Amino acid sequence: MTDATPLLELRGLGVQLPGDGGPRAVLHGIDLTLGAGEALGLVGESGSGKSMTMRAITGLLPPGAQLDGTVRFEGEDIAAMAPSTLRRYRDRGVGMVFQDPRAHINPTRRIGSFLTEALTLNRGLGRRAAQARAIATLSEVGIDEPERRLRQYPHELSGGMLQRVMIASVLLAEPRLLLADEPTTALDVTIQAEVVGILDQLRRDRGLGMVFVTHDLDLALAVCHRVAVMYAGRIVEVRSAERMHEENAHPYTRGLLGSRPAIDHRAERLTAIPGRPVSAFEAGPGCAFATRCAHVQPLCRERPPELAPFRGGLVRCHRVAEIHQETSDGTSSQEATA
Amino acid sequence: MTASTLATSSAAPPTRSAGPRSGRIRATLTRARTALGPSGIVAALFLLAVVVFALIAPLVAPADPNAQSLLDAYAGPSPEHLLGADGIGRDILSRLIYGSRTSLLGPALVVLVALAVGIPLALAGAWYGGAVDAVVARVFDLVYALPGLLLAVLAVALFGPGLTPAVVALSIAYVPFLARVVRAAARQQRVSPYVDALAVQGFGAARINVRHILRNITPVVLGQAAIAFGYALLDLASLSYLGLAVQAPTADWGVMVSDTDALMKGYWLPVVLPGLLIVACVLSLTVLGSRISGERPQPYLRRRRPRPAQDQRRRADRTSRSGDQP
Amino acid sequence: MNQQAGRTPSEAPAVSADGLGKVFRVPDGRGGHTTHAAVRDVSFEVAAHGSLGIVGESGSGKTTIARMLVGLERPSSGTIAVMGRDRSRPPRRGAERNRRAHELQIVFQDPYTSLDPRQSARSAVDEVIRHHTSLDGPQRAERLAELVDQVGLTNRQADARPCDLSGGQRQRVAIARALAAGPRVLVLDEAVSALDVSIQAQILNLLADIRAATGIAYLLISHDLAVVRQLCDDVLVLRRGRVVEQGACARVLDHPTQEYTRALRAAAPVPGWRPPGVAR
Numbered sequence: 035m036t037d038a039t040p041l042l043e044l045r046g047l048g049v050q051l052p053g054d055g056g057p058r059a060v061l062h063g064i065d066l067t068l069g070a071g072e073a074l075g076l077v078g079e080s081g082s083g084k085s086m087t088m089r090a091i092t093g094l095l096p097p098g099a100q101l102d103g104t105v106r107f108e109g110e111d112i113a114a115m116a117p118s119t120l121r122r123y124r125d126r127g128v129g130m131v132f133q134d135p136r137a138h139i140n141p142t143r144r145i146g147s148f149l150t151e152a153l154t155l156n157r158g159l160g161r162r163a164a165q166a167r168a169i170a171t172l173s174e175v176g177i178d179e180p181e182r183r184l185r186q187y188p189h190e191l192s193g194g195m196l197q198r199v200m201i202a203s204v205l206l207a208e209p210r211l212l213l214a215d216e217p218t219t220a221l222d223v224t225i226q227a228e229v230v231g232i233l234d235q236l237r238r239d240r241g242l243g244m245v246f247v248t249h250d251l252d253l254a255l256a257v258c259h260r261v262a263v264m265y266a267g268r269i270v271e272v273r274s275a276e277r278m279h280e281e282n283a284h285p286y287t288r289g290l291l292g293s294r295p296a297i298d299h300r301a302e303r304l305t306a307i308p309g310r311p312v313s314a315f316e317a318g319p320g321c322a323f324a325t326r327c328a329h330v331q332p333l334c335r336e337r338p339p340e341l342a343p344f345r346g347g348l349v350r351c352h353r354v355a356e357i358h359q360e361t362s363d364g365t366s367s368q369e370a371t372a
Numbered sequence: 373m374t375a376s377t378l379a380t381s382s383a384a385p386p387t388r389s390a391g392p393r394s395g396r397i398r399a400t401l402t403r404a405r406t407a408l409g410p411s412g413i414v415a416a417l418f419l420l421a422v423v424v425f426a427l428i429a430p431l432v433a434p435a436d437p438n439a440q441s442l443l444d445a446y447a448g449p450s451p452e453h454l455l456g457a458d459g460i461g462r463d464i465l466s467r468l469i470y471g472s473r474t475s476l477l478g479p480a481l482v483v484l485v486a487l488a489v490g491i492p493l494a495l496a497g498a499w500y501g502g503a504v505d506a507v508v509a510r511v512f513d514l515v516y517a518l519p520g521l522l523l524a525v526l527a528v529a530l531f532g533p534g535l536t537p538a539v540v541a542l543s544i545a546y547v548p549f550l551a552r553v554v555r556a557a558a559r560q561q562r563v564s565p566y567v568d569a570l571a572v573q574g575f576g577a578a579r580i581n582v583r584h585i586l587r588n589i590t591p592v593v594l595g596q597a598a599i600a601f602g603y604a605l606l607d608l609a610s611l612s613y614l615g616l617a618v619q620a621p622t623a624d625w626g627v628m629v630s631d632t633d634a635l636m637k638g639y640w641l642p643v644v645l646p647g648l649l650i651v652a653c654v655l656s657l658t659v660l661g662s663r664i665s666g667e668r669p670q671p672y673l674r675r676r677r678p679r680p681a682q683d684q685r686r687r688a689d690r691t692s693r694s695g696d697q698p
Numbered sequence: 699m700n701q702q703a704g705r706t707p708s709e710a711p712a713v714s715a716d717g718l719g720k721v722f723r724v725p726d727g728r729g730g731h732t733t734h735a736a737v738r739d740v741s742f743e744v745a746a747h748g749s750l751g752i753v754g755e756s757g758s759g760k761t762t763i764a765r766m767l768v769g770l771e772r773p774s775s776g777t778i779a780v781m782g783r784d785r786s787r788p789p790r791r792g793a794e795r796n797r798r799a800h801e802l803q804i805v806f807q808d809p810y811t812s813l814d815p816r817q818s819a820r821s822a823v824d825e826v827i828r829h830h831t832s833l834d835g836p837q838r839a840e841r842l843a844e845l846v847d848q849v850g851l852t853n854r855q856a857d858a859r860p861c862d863l864s865g866g867q868r869q870r871v872a873i874a875r876a877l878a879a880g881p882r883v884l885v886l887d888e889a890v891s892a893l894d895v896s897i898q899a900q901i902l903n904l905l906a907d908i909r910a911a912t913g914i915a916y917l918l919i920s921h922d923l924a925v926v927r928q929l930c931d932d933v934l935v936l937r938r939g940r941v942v943e944q945g946a947c948a949r950v951l952d953h954p955t956q957e958y959t960r961a962l963r964a965a966a967p968v969p970g971w972r973p974p975g976v977a978r
Contacts, residue, residue, distance in 0.1 A: 079894035080865075193756075222755035223921065227965035231973035249895060253967040279969050293899035295928035297951060297968050303906075304899035304928065310864045311894055565812040569872070572768045573826050573879060574799030576792060584814050 039109040041243040042068040042091065042211055046103030049086055049095060049267075057100060058315035061086050061267045064103070065341070070210065073237055073244040075254030075275070077290075078264035081313035084247045086267075088213050091245065092128055093120060107211070125156060129204030131233075133216040135196040139188045146184030149203050171202040175232050194225035201232065205240075212237065212244045219248070230257050251290050255279070263287045266322035267314025273347030283349045283358055285327045321352065329357050412663035415656035422653060426472040435463035437470040437623040446639045458642040459633055468645060471623040475650070478539055478617065479604035483550070483597050485543035490551030491593070495581045498558035508555070512548035520545030520607055528616045535608075538617040542607055546600055553596045553665075557589040595665025602657030609650050625650050709746035710782035712883045712915035713767065713802070716741050717776035720762050720939075736762045738939040739776070744883065744932075749909065749916040751926030751947070753962070754936035760919045763936075764887045767917070768804045781882055800830055803876035807888035809868035813860040819871040820846070820856045826878035841878075848911075849874040850904060866897035870904070877908070883915045890925060902928055923966055927951055935959050 047064035050057035061083040068074050076084040089095055091105055093112050105112045107127055115123060132138050139148055149171070150164035159167070165184065172180035175198040188196060197217060204212065214233060218226035234257050237244045248254050254261050255275040263271045263286065271284040282288055292305025309326040318324065320335040327334065333352050341350045344358075351357070408416060425432060434454065444461035447453050455464040497508030520542050527541035528534075561567060562585070570580045586593075611617035612626030620627055625646035634642045720737040737759040744750045754760045765771040767778060769785065777786045780801045789795040806812040814822060823845055827838050846856045849870040860868055869889065876884055886905070890898045906929065909916060920926050926933050927947050934944040935958065943956045954960045964974075 079896060224755065224961055224965040227967075227974055234973050250967060251895075252969060252971065255969070256967050256971045257973060290895055293895045295899075295902065295924040297924045297927055297963065297966055300928055300947075304903055306899040306903050307896040308900070310866055310897060565806040565808060566814045568768075568770055569804070569806065569812055569875070570814075571770065572799060572804050573829065573875075574792075574796040575829065576795075584817075587816055588814065 040067040040106075041070045041072075041108060042066070042245070043106040043109075044087075044091070044103070045106070047087070047090055047105060048102035049083075049090055050100040050102075051096060052098040053315065058313075059267060060314050061090065062314050063341075064269055066262060066269070066272075068211070068243045068245065070243050071237065071241040072260070073234070073246060073258040075258035075261035076245060076247045076264055077249065077251045077254045077261055079249060079311040081266065081311050081316075082264040083267035083314060084264050085215055087264075088130070088215050088245065088247055091211075091213060092124060092130060094124075125152075126207055127209060128211045128213060129207055129209035130213045130215065131197070131201055131204055131217045133219050135193070135200040136188065138200065139196065141188050143187075144184065145186050145188065145191070145199055148188075149184070149199070149206060152203075153206060167206060168202070171205050172199070174205070174236070175199075175202045176228065177202070192225075194221050194229060197221060197225075197229055198232065201229075201236070205236065210243060212242045213247075214244060215247045216249070217246075218253070226253075233257065251278075251287075252294065263290065266312050266317045268322055268350065269341060269348075270323065270350045271347060272341070277346055281345050281347060283344050283347065283354050284323075284351050285329055285357065286323050289326075321350075323351075329353050407666070408660070408663045411659050415659040415663075418652065418656050419660065422472055422649075423476065425469050426476055429469045429473060433463075433466040433469045435466045437462060437466040438621060439463070446634070446637065449641075455645060456639075456641050458628075458631060459637075459639075464642050464645060467623040467628060468625070468649065471625045471628060471646060472649070474535070474618050474622060475605065475609065475625040475653075478535055478608040479601045481539045482542045482546055482604040482608070483601050485539070486546035486550050486600065487593070487597060489543070490547040491554055491586070493547075494551040494554035495558050495585065498555050498562050498585075499577055499581060501562075505555075512552055512555075515544060516548040516552075518545060521610065524607070524611055525616065528611075533616050533619065535617050538608060538611050542604055546604060549600055549603075550593070550596055554589065554593055557592045558585050561585045561588055592665045595661040595663070598657045598661030598664060600661075602654040602661070605650065605657070606654050711743040711779075712746050712748065712781060713744040713750075713917060714742075714779050715763070715767075715776065716778075718763065718766065718773055718778065719775035720759070720766060720771060721774040736939055737766070740936070740939070740941055741776075742934050742941070742944060744915050744917050746882075747909075747913040747915055748932065749918065749930040751918045751920060751930035751933045752936055753920060753923060753926055753933055755921060755962075757938060758936040759939040760921075760936050761887060762939075764804065764885050764917070764919050767885055768802060769798060796830065799879050799881075801881060802883040802885065803879050803881040804885040804887060805869070805872045805876050805889040808892055809865045809872060810860075810892075812872050813868055813875075815860055818857050818859055819851060819863075819874065822871065823856075823874050823878045826875055830879045845874045845878055848877070848908065850900075864897075865893055866900060869893060869897075869901055873901075873904070873908075877912075877914075881914065883917060886916060886918045886920075886929075888919055888921070891920065891922065898925075905929060923951060923962060924968075935962065 044064050044066040047061060047066075048059060049061040050059050052058075064083075064087060066074065076087060078084045086095075090101060093105070095101060101113065107123060110119075112120065112123060146165065146168065149168040150159075150161070153159045153164040153167060154161060157164075168184060169180040172183060177183055177195065177198050183191070183195075183199070188199075191199065201217075212233070217233065218229050221229060230253065233244065233246075236242060244258075246254060246258055251261070251263070255278055258275050260272060261275050261278055262269045263284065265286050271282065271287045273281060278287075279291070282291060286307070289305060289307035293307060295301060295304060307326050312322065312325065314322065318335060320333075320337055321327070321330075321339050324330045324334040331353060337352070339350050339352045341348045342354075343349075344354050405413065439462065441457070441461035444453060444457040445459055447457040447461070449456045453463050453465070455468070457463055458467070493508050493511070497505040523545050524538045524541040527537040531537040558581075567580060567585065570584060608617055609624075609626030609629065612624050613630040615630065618624040618627050628646035629643055629650070631642050634640070718737055718740045719735065722734045722736055723731045724734050726732045740759070740763065742750060742752075752760045752763060762771060766773050767780070769788065772788060773786055777784060779785065780798070783801070785798055789798060813819075817825075820842065824838065824842055827833065827841055831838070831841075833841060846853070851867065851870050851874065855863060855867055856871075860871070863871065872889075890901050893901060902925065905916070908914065916929065918926060918930055930947055932945065933947045933950050935942040935950065935956070937958050942958045943950055943954065950959060951963065954963060
């Protein structure tokens with residue numbers, strides 16, 4: 035996927051929102067590429083900018099927002115697209131699955147009319163043909179008795195079922211890029227497993243590119259090839275999912291991994307990161323994580339670090355090499371940050 | 373004390389900010405300014421001026437409002453009578469200033485009595501729900517169906533004309549107008565987890581309602597009360613105009629508007645000025661009321677991972693609050 | 699409150715529920731009502747100073763159990779006793795209500811709605827201390843400072859209104875308010891679920907510290923097996939209102955005997971986990 039134009043390319047992406055005292059940066063210098071068939075995870079806590087990145091990719095920013103940098107879809111800058119091209123891009127290029135399907139499906143209309151509307155209106159398909167497509171797609175996302183579902187209303191379906199309907203509706207537009215914004219956060223854990231299984235299957239069957247936004251690092255590692263960890267509107271570490279547990283290097287990534295309790299043993303003490311997550315505009319002139327970092331040095335507060343290669347990934351930290359040195363010399367990262 | 377130091381970042385020195393009083397007042401003023409907006413501020417200043425003039429009427433009125441001087445009958449504006457005089461030579465400006473007293477006192481009593489009756493009923497309905505709430509709601513509906521003015525006319529017919537019967541009748545008619553809004557807002561608070569938490573703490577219903585729920589819905593109550601004040605002012609002025617509430621020699625805006633004699637003779641000033649004041653007061657109260665209740669009980673600015681159904685229900689509750697006139 | 703409490707095994711259980719059931723009447727959409735059994739024949743015990751996690755998915759009845767324990771719902775059947783005293787019926791008088799509040803407290807899930815928006819942390823906690831104790835002004839201030847410190851709030855945060863606090867800070871306020879009544883049992887109803895991962899870890903550590911320092915018993919309601927493992931000694935798995943399996947965490951989570959427990963475990967994303975039906 036390196037030779038051809040990538041499916042999605044973000045270069046120096048930044049977003050500023052209007053605030054009380056002038057514009058406030060919520061996203062800063064995001065560089066990412068995604069190939070067809072590839073799954074990329076965006077992981078972060080509140081204020082990390084992961085959802086804003088999604089909105090920037092679709093070009094749907096809040097009013098008054100200011101966009102810096104470029105978003106290219108199949109080589110084409112979406113900011114430079116003509117309105118008709120942009121509509122086409124949003125319709126067939128990119129599909130979005132949201133956290134809360136109930137808020138995105140009209141409760142007064144049947145599932146059938148929700149699924150077939152775009153097909154009959156935008157694609158000029160006949161009613162029969164559209165229904166047949168809808169039924170086929172519903173079975174593809176693992177919904178039994180799809181014919182009956184078409185006649186049901188959203189409130190008759192469980193949350194997990196409705197999320198599958200949402201995914202089916204996205205698939206009907208045959209997008210090449212799938213954006214999933216916390217698609218399983220509102221679901222029970224057993225349903226979550228099924229839904230991410232379906233997303234993963236579809237990505238491989240259809241060769242979709244997928245951006246998967248979540249606060250759950252382990253979930254992202256399970257469904258993505260690469261994972262970008264975000265903090266305060268910046269990417270702090272990018273690494274292949276397979277290597278993340280062994281090679282993670284940024285103190286924030288380490289903190290996140292240490293924060294999560296394990297299911298098979300009780301930790302003596304969780305590696306809590308002190309303080310709370312900040313937004314990009316709250317961060318000082320230096321490293322955004324400096325206020326919570328156990329390894330902080332004066333340099334960290336003065337100059338922002340760059341995203342630089344480190345042990346097979348990209349890490350945004352001045353001291354990453356020293357920290358790696360220290361922590362591999364006997365002292366575990368747990369003790370160092372506790 | 374093992375837990376003391378572990379997980380907080382902010383190691384701010386433990387100086388307890390005593391909060392300088394002036395700073396807090398300034399903060400409150402700023403908040404009020406943003407909540408009211410330009411139109412609200414104009415309305416509030418106007419009403420404040422009216423109330424102040426009513427309170428210090430003897431100090432600011434240039435003349436006795438009832439002093440007649442037939443020589444000055446229908447005199448135009450002059451240094452002696454700034455806004456002219458009426459048919460029997462009474463100073464219009466003085467009558468307007470004194471008239472604000474009765475014109476404001478009536479509606480104030482109406483709103484206070486209606487609140488005193490309505491708030492406890494509304495809170496009880498919202499708190500206990502079920503049968504209690506059903507009874508309270510039906511009573512409100514019933515009274516709501518009675519037109520306030522007719523009720524007042526009936527009261528006057530029974531007890532004779534005067535301010536008291538009119539005020540009592542209107543108070544009853546205004547109970548549902550205020551209490552329905554209180555009930556809706558209180559019901560919304562009732563299902564908040566913070567109310568559950570207080571109940572689990574062992575606090576009684578009365579305390580939770582007065583100290584917490586009522587405090588949180590105060591903006592809504594005040595806003596609706598201001599609007600009700602405006603309507604009651606209008607209603608009482610109408611009744612006085614008809615000669616059913618405040619009686620003729622007393623200076624009152626409604627009574628002044630009813631001076632048809634002046635109109636017939638082509639003198640509009642004695643009639644139009646009190647009319648304008650009534651309109652301006654009602655308008656200001658309505659503007660102020662909607663601005664005040666616009667500052668809803670400061671809720672939950674961001675809810676993370678909302679449960680879909682719950683969230684929608686809450687939103688629906690918020691918009692379904694009724695704000696219509698009796 | 700702060701000295702290490704003795705842990706004699708002979709003490710009465712902190713909480714014991716026997717044959718607990720709750721049936722709700724729900725409108726059937728045709729003007730009538732049908733019944734829905736949210737909790738069916740659930741029995742468990744929380745040992746004095748012990749900790750039990752109740753795990754289940756949505757609709758399992760776990761929150762209904764919490765609400766019955768604190769008296770916000772009345773059980774349809776079965777009995778609940780806290781510190782050996784029955785509380786299956788609503789309290790008759792204020793003193794009884796206060797005694798129950800004094801025995802068992804709760805922290806709710808959503809820190810954005812579980813605090814009175816017009817009340818600072820300090821005033822919320824002070825209100826509870828005033829209600830439950832007869833301490834004079836200086837003693838109350840001392841106790842207040844102790845609680846604020848115990849949950850890791852700064853003085854400035856304690857004076858702020860909830861809208862100026864983050865989710866984690868609000869949850870600390872909620873914990874301080876619950877502790878202010880001096881309870882022997884704390885019900886944590888998904889109390890860390892709505893928090894960011896790094897904040898969740900802080901609160902879990904805080905809760906562990908509080909338990910170590912005071913010997914308070916925990917009853918944690920959660921959908922998250924890992925959180926239960928971290929904080930609790932025992933676990934009870936609930937499904938559609940019924941108990942599936944209960945026992946020590948290590949036993950139930952490492953060697954589940956029931957299919958449902960195994961499914962729950964298998965669905966949780968842990969390091970190395972892959973979504974089902976996927977082989978890469």
